């Protein structure tokens with residue numbers, strides 16, 4: 001079993017929004033590794049960061065990705081930083097991975113003040129720019145397709161992804 005597609009991208013790229021639309025169009029389920037980690041830990045990601053630290057979150061995240069890649073056949077969204085782990089990038093080989101790219105201006109508009117996103121608790125704009133610059137090459141490395149989301153509606157983006165996924 002393998003996901004119909006895996007969505008990657010920075011916070012605010014629209015992985016959850018587009019992923020839910022895609023799953024509905026494909027008649028399948030949507031799953032988000034952030035939600036899997038929260039279920040395992042029994043608390044929200046913001047609390048995992050505070051109580052246990054980012055390193056512990058990343059350990060839970062790696063396990064959640066490996067499990068979902070092996071046992072889920074719907075549309076899977078990864079947490080924004082999941083691709084930081086070399087092990088996770090390797091596990092994505094051979095999967096249909098869609099990188100939802102977004103520029104800084106649109107990403108900032110979408111995440112606002114970063115509520116619920118612990119990495120954006122301080123200076124969201126500068127932090128997001130740093131994360132985007134650091135991670136762009138990693139998203140590109142794992143991507144089968146890249147879809148730009150700037151100035152486009154989630155419906156338009158989902159339609160393009162569906163076209164790309166067609167055999």
Ligand SMILES: Nc1ncnc2c1ncn2[C@@H]1O[C@H](COP(=O)(O)OP(=O)(O)OP(=O)(O)O)[C@@H](O)[C@H]1O
Pocket residue numbers: 009010011012013014015016017018034079080110111117149152153154157
């Ligand atoms: N193409 C778009 N145009 C405008 N707003 C969008 C678009 N895609 C998503 N949004 C909005 O941006 C916000 C963030 O989107 P979403 O939660 O889907 O991003 P995400 O990639 O899942 O982020 P995270 O990594 O934090 O989970 C939401 O309020 C959503 O409604």
Ligand SMILES: O=C(O)C1=C[C@@H](O)[C@@H](O)[C@H](O)C1
Pocket residue numbers: 010011034045078079080081082116117118119131
């Ligand atoms: O970009 C990141 O590192 C993160 C993105 C979110 O999806 C969550 O996985 C968490 O807030 C960390």
Ligand SMILES: [Mg+2]
Pocket residue numbers: 015016017032034077
């Ligand atoms: Mg999301």
